[in-house]
Amino acid sequence: xxxxxxxxxxxxxxxxxxxxxxxxxxxxxxxxxxxxxxxxxxxxxxxxxxxxxxxxxxxxxxxxxxxxxxxxxxxxxxxxxxxxxxxxxxxxxxxxxxxxxxxxxxxxxxxxxxxxxxxxxxxxxxxxxxxxxxxxxxxxxxxxxxxxxxxxxxxxxxxxxxxxxxxxxxxxxxxxxxxxxxxxxxxxxxxxxxxxxxxxxxxxxxxxxxxxxxxxxxxxxxxxxxxxxxxxxxxxxxxxxxxxxxxxxxxxxxxxxxxxxxxxxxxxxxxxxxxxxxxxxxx
Amino acid sequence: xxxxxxxxxxxxxxxxxxxxxxxxxxxxxxxxxxxxxxxxxxxxxxxxxxxxxxxxxxxxxxxxxxxxxxxxxxxxxxxxxxxxxxxxxxxxxxxxxxxxxxxxxxxxxxxxxxxxxxxxxxxxxxxxxxxxxxxxxxxxxxxxxxxxxxxxxxxxxxxxxxxxxxxxxxxxxxxxxxxxxxxxxxxxxxxxxxxxxxxxxxxxxxxxxxxxxxxxxxxxxxxxxxxxxxxxxxxxxxxxxxxxxxxxxxxxxxxxxxxxxxxxxxxxxxxxxxxxxxxxxxxxxxxxxxxxxxxxxxxxxxxxxxxxxxxxxxxxxxxxxxxxxxxxxxxxxxxxxxxxxxxxxxxxxxxxxxxxxxxxxxxxxxxxxxxxxxxxxxxxxxxxxxxxxxxxxxxxxxxxxxxxxxxxxxxxxxxxxxxxxxxxxxxxxxxxxxxxxxxxxxxxxxxxxxxxxxxxxxxxxxxxxxxxxxxxxxxxxxxxxxxxxx
Numbered sequence: 001x002x003x004x005x006x007x008x009x010x011x012x013x014x015x016x017x018x019x020x021x022x023x024x025x026x027x028x029x030x031x032x033x034x035x036x037x038x039x040x041x042x043x044x045x046x047x048x049x050x051x052x053x054x055x056x057x058x059x060x061x062x063x064x065x066x067x068x069x070x071x072x073x074x075x076x077x078x079x080x081x082x083x084x085x086x087x088x089x090x091x092x093x094x095x096x097x098x099x100x101x102x103x104x105x106x107x108x109x110x111x112x113x114x115x116x117x118x119x120x121x122x123x124x125x126x127x128x129x130x131x132x133x134x135x136x137x138x139x140x141x142x143x144x145x146x147x148x149x150x151x152x153x154x155x156x157x158x159x160x161x162x163x164x165x166x167x168x169x170x171x172x173x174x175x176x177x178x179x180x181x182x183x184x185x186x187x188x189x190x191x192x193x194x195x196x197x198x199x200x201x202x203x204x205x206x207x208x209x210x211x212x213x214x215x216x217x218x219x220x221x222x223x224x225x226x227x228x229x230x231x232x233x234x235x236x237x238x239x240x241x242x243x244x245x246x247x248x249x250x251x252x253x254x255x256x257x258x259x260x261x262x263x264x265x266x267x268x269x270x271x272x273x274x275x276x277x278x279x280x281x282x283x
Numbered sequence: 284x285x286x287x288x289x290x291x292x293x294x295x296x297x298x299x300x301x302x303x304x305x306x307x308x309x310x311x312x313x314x315x316x317x318x319x320x321x322x323x324x325x326x327x328x329x330x331x332x333x334x335x336x337x338x339x340x341x342x343x344x345x346x347x348x349x350x351x352x353x354x355x356x357x358x359x360x361x362x363x364x365x366x367x368x369x370x371x372x373x374x375x376x377x378x379x380x381x382x383x384x385x386x387x388x389x390x391x392x393x394x395x396x397x398x399x400x401x402x403x404x405x406x407x408x409x410x411x412x413x414x415x416x417x418x419x420x421x422x423x424x425x426x427x428x429x430x431x432x433x434x435x436x437x438x439x440x441x442x443x444x445x446x447x448x449x450x451x452x453x454x455x456x457x458x459x460x461x462x463x464x465x466x467x468x469x470x471x472x473x474x475x476x477x478x479x480x481x482x483x484x485x486x487x488x489x490x491x492x493x494x495x496x497x498x499x500x501x502x503x504x505x506x507x508x509x510x511x512x513x514x515x516x517x518x519x520x521x522x523x524x525x526x527x528x529x530x531x532x533x534x535x536x537x538x539x540x541x542x543x544x545x546x547x548x549x550x551x552x553x554x555x556x557x558x559x560x561x562x563x564x565x566x567x568x569x570x571x572x573x574x575x576x577x578x579x580x581x582x583x584x585x586x587x588x589x590x591x592x593x594x595x596x597x598x599x600x601x602x603x604x605x606x607x608x609x610x611x612x613x614x615x616x617x618x619x620x621x622x623x624x625x626x627x628x629x630x631x632x633x634x635x636x637x638x639x640x641x642x643x644x645x646x647x648x649x650x651x652x653x654x655x656x657x658x659x660x661x662x663x664x665x666x667x668x669x670x671x672x673x674x675x676x677x678x679x680x681x682x683x684x685x686x687x688x689x690x691x692x693x694x695x696x697x698x699x700x701x702x703x704x705x706x707x708x709x710x711x712x713x714x715x716x717x718x719x720x721x722x723x724x725x726x727x728x729x730x731x732x733x734x735x736x737x738x739x740x741x742x743x744x745x746x747x748x749x750x751x752x753x754x755x756x757x758x759x760x761x762x763x764x765x766x767x768x769x
Contacts, residue, residue, distance in 0.1 A: 076675050080769020118675030122630040122642035127671045132630045133655045139626045158610035212739035228711045229735050232769040
C-alpha cells in the first residue's frame with residue numbers, strides 16, 4: 001500500500017517509538033483494504049506544513065471530509081473553507097498553468113439551507129478563486145436527495161469536487177460510508193458541509209469544525225474601524241482524523257495565490273502520547 | 284339528464300337513453316322537462332370537467348394516430364391518413380375505436396371521411412358508424428344544414444328561405460348565396476366537400492420520431508417498462524442515426540388499459556442516441572415519480588417519442604476533454620431527470636451593476652455549451668477594481684434593525700440581524716450602486732458596506748436611500764443585509 005509513504009514527519013514531531021509507527025502503517029493498510037480511501041489517490045496539501053503533516057501530506061482526494069460550521073451563523077466561514085479546498089483541488093491552473101486541467105465542482109444543497117444561509121453567488125465565487133463556469137449547483141428538496149445526488153456526482157470521474165450542504169441531521173454511518181466509497185471509486189473530493197455541529201458517527205476521513213476569526217488588521221491599533229477588512233481568516237479545528245493527530249489552527253485564505261497561510265502557531269489539542277486522543281479532550 | 288344555462292334559461296344540454304324515450308331532448312327548458320316528468324334527476328353541467336374528459340379521451344386516442352385535435356364540446360378529430368393499415372384498414376380501426384370507447388361506458392359515433400367537415404357532419408348527424416370516402420356529396424346531401432358547423436343564426440336564416448338540407452344548396456348559384464349569407468358559409472361547404480383544404484391543428488405537436496409497442500398482455504412492472512423503453516430506444520436509434528439526429532427531449536407515453544395515459548418527459552443536455560443512456564434517464568424519472576405512476580391493471584401500449592431532436596455529431600473517441608464533458612452532461616441529465624430540470628443549474632453573469640441581477644442560475648441542461656459571460660465579468664472586476672463580493676447571497680435582502688451609525692449616512696457601528704446584535708469592528712465602503720437612469724429597477728440608490736463584527740463574521744450590508752433625501756420628502760432609508768463573506 002502506498003499509504004505509509006505519504007506520512008513522513010508525524011512520528012518525528014511527536015517523538016513516538018517505532019512501534020506506534022508500525023501500528024499506524026498497519027492501520028492504513030487495513031483502511032485501504034476496506035475501500036474507504038482510494039489507495040492510489042493523491043493528497044491535497046493545504047499549503048501549511050503543520051496541518052499537512054498532521055494529515056499525512058494533505059487531505060486524501062478520493063475521500064469524504066466533513067466540514068461543520070461552529071455555529072449556524074458561521075456557515076459562510078465553513079463555506080469559505082470548503083470552497084478554498086475546492087479551488088485548490090479543481091483549479092490548480094489558476095496558480096499559473098493553463099486552464100486545461102480544471103475540473104468541475106458540484107455544489108449540492110438543501111433548499112432550506114439555501115434560503116437560510118444564502119445561495120452561491122457567482123461574482124463572489126469568482127473573486128474567491130472558483131471559476132463560476134465550472135460550477136454546477138443543485139438544489140435538493142430533501143436531505144436524502146442531497147445524499148443521493150452527492151453519491152451520483154462522487155462516482156463521476158469528470159467531477160473534481162462535490163460539496164454537499166445539509167442542514168438536517170440524521171446522516172448515519174451507512175450513508176457516510178456510501179459516500180466515502182463513492183468518493184474513492186470516482187477519485188473525487190467529497191466535502192460534506194454541515195451547518196450545525198453534530199457528533200454523529202461518520203465514515204468521513206476527517207471532520208473539521210470551522211468558525212470565523214477576526215481578520216488581522218484589527219490588532220494593529222489606531223482607528224480600528226478605518227482599517228478595513230483583511231483577508232478571510234478562519235478558526236479551523238480538526239476534530240476527527242483517521243490518519244493521525246488532531247489540532248486547531250487559525251488559517252488565512254489567500255485567494256490570489258490560492259493557498260492557506262498560518263497566522264498563529266498551531267495549538268495541538270492531542271496529547272503527545274497517543275495517536276487518538278480521548279473524545280472528551282476533543283469535544 | 285344534464286342541464287346548463289344558455290342565455291337566461293336553464294336548458295337540457297344532455298339526456299340519457301331513458302330520458303330520450305320519455306320524449307325529452309336537448310334544448311328543452313329544464314322547467315318544462317320538470318313539469319312533464321317531475322321525478323327526473325337533473326344534474327347541473329360542469330364544462331370544465333367535460334373539457335378535462337375530452338382531453339383525457341383525446342390522450343387515449345393518441346394510440347391510433349399522433350395527429351389529432353379536440354373538437355369541443357364533444358368531438359375528437361383523428362387524422363388517420365397513413366396509420367390505418369396498422370390496424371387492418373380504416374373500418375377495422377373505427378370498429379376497434381368504437382368497441383373500446385363503448386367498453387369504457389361511453390356512447391360514441393364515428394365517421395371516416397376525406398374532410399374534417401364531412402366527417403364531423405356524418406358523425407354528428409348521419410347514420411351511426413357511417414363511412415364515406417370520395418362520396419362526400421352523397422353523404423352530405425340528406426343531412427341538415429346545421430351539420431356544416433354553421434352558426435345558429437345562419438342556419439335559422441337559411442331555414443327562413445326554405446333551405447333545410449345540404450342537398451338543397453349544393454346546386455344553387457354561389458354568388459347570391461355568398462352575398463346573402465356570407466363567404467364563411469360557402470367556405471364551410473367547400474371544406475366539407477374537400478374543395479378547399481382544411482388543416483387539422485394538432486392538439487400536441489407531432490414528434491419527429493416515434494416508436495411504439497403494443498402488448499397483448501398488459502405490463503405493470505417497472506423493470507418491464509424500462510426494458511420496453513430500451514427496446515423502443517433501440518428502434519429510435521436507427522431512425523435518428525439515419526438522419527444524423529440525436530434526442531434532446533423525450534417523452535414516454537404509457538397507455539393504461541382503463542384509458543388513462545401517463546406521460547413522462549425527460550430532457551438531455553446534449554443530443555443522445557444511445558439506448559442505454561435513454562434508459563438511464565427514465566430510470567431516474569420513474570424513481571422520482573415513484574407511486575405517481577400507478578399501473579392499475581397494466582399498460583397495453585407504450586410509445587417513446589423524441590419531442591426535440593438536434594443534429595448529433597457521430598461519437599468521437601479519445602480527446603480527454605470531450606470525454607469529461609460528455610460525462611458531466613450525463614451526470615447533469617441524471618440529476619435533472621430525478622430532481623427536476625430547474626434544480627440543476629449553472630450560474631451565468633449578466634451585465635448589470637445591481638447585485639441581484641449580476642448573476643442568475645439557469646438550468647444546466649440549457650446552458651451546457653452556452654457562453655456564460657464570466658470572462659467578461661472577470662475583466663470588468665479587475666479593471667474596475669470591484670470590491671469583493673460575498674460568497675453567499677440572499678435572494679431577498681433581509682432587513683436589519685437597531686442600526687446605529689456615527690454619522691447619518693455613514694457606516695453602521697452595530698446592527699441587529701435575526702435577533703442577534705452584531706458589533707461592527709471593521710468596515711469598508713460605501714460602494715454606491717444605483718439603478719440605470721432609464722428605469723426604476725433596483726429602487727433607490729444603495730450604499731453597500733463590507734463589515735466585520737467582533738466574532739469575525741463578515742457581511743455585506745446596504746442602506747437603501749439617503750438621510751439627506753428625507754428633507755425632500757423621500758421615505759427614511761432602510762438597512763438590509765444582502766450577503767455573507769467567508
